Amino acid sequence: MAPVTAQGPADPGIEVxxxxxxxxxxxxxxxQAVAFGLSQDEIDVRRHIVLRHLDHPQARxxxxxxxxxxxxxxxxxLPNDRAHWWSTVVEPYLxxxxxxxxxxxxxxxxxxxxxxxxxxxxxxxxxxxxxxDAVPQPRSILSAIDRDSPARVLYHALGYRxxxxxxxxxxxxxxxxxxxxxxxxxxxxxxxxxxxxAPPG
Numbered sequence: 522m523a524p525v526t527a528q529g530p531a532d533p534g535i536e537v538x539x540x541x542x543x544x545x546x547x548x549x550x551x552x553q554a555v556a557f558g559l560s561q562d563e564i565d566v567r568r569h570i571v572l573r574h575l576d577h578p579q580a581r582x583x584x585x586x587x588x589x590x591x592x593x594x595x596x597x598x599l600p601n602d603r604a605h606w607w608s609t610v611v612e613p614y615l616x617x618x619x620x621x622x623x624x625x626x627x628x629x630x631x632x633x634x635x636x637x638x639x640x641x642x643x644x645x646x647x648x649x650x651x652x653x654d655a656v657p658q659p660r661s662i663l664s665a666i667d668r669d670s671p672a673r674v675l676y677h678a679l680g681y682r683x684x685x686x687x688x689x690x691x692x693x694x695x696x697x698x699x700x701x702x703x704x705x706x707x708x709x710x711x712x713x714x715x716x717x718x719a720p721p722g
Contacts, residue, residue: 537584556637556640601628612624620685620701628660662700664700
């Protein structure tokens, strides 16, 4: 998979391409911590989870790298398995909406994060479209915090739709939405507006 140069004058020269995420897990978790507001205890727990996921032979990871090699964004995922913890949590919610078939033959976007200094410049879109373009599965699923956010705006623009909402993960303080999209993802024309929609009225 050849690197992709991200489009956007605010981030000249940033390339999206495959990385050894296990070797750069601490850099990636720093990006996630800043983007997502994680505590050190949460980072320590997630480090073990990420490394366990990356043991899967079909796990894929991409990074967004500055010209001097700094990691400013990353995405990773793997084919879904109904026996995996995430799948066992979301399955009852998807079954309730008649959407549990999405758990089969799907590529799960496990994590996608961009450092706040580089957000809303197309890096998230470049990361997720590049990784899903290279997988054999016909569709993709993911979970995102169930509220209006730039991430949810991006996912909807790429073709993801809500499969289940108000999904509660153990120990997570906020509910999530599970979203799914056929592959390849949509390519919206022109520059995308990553701002959440204004409230009515």
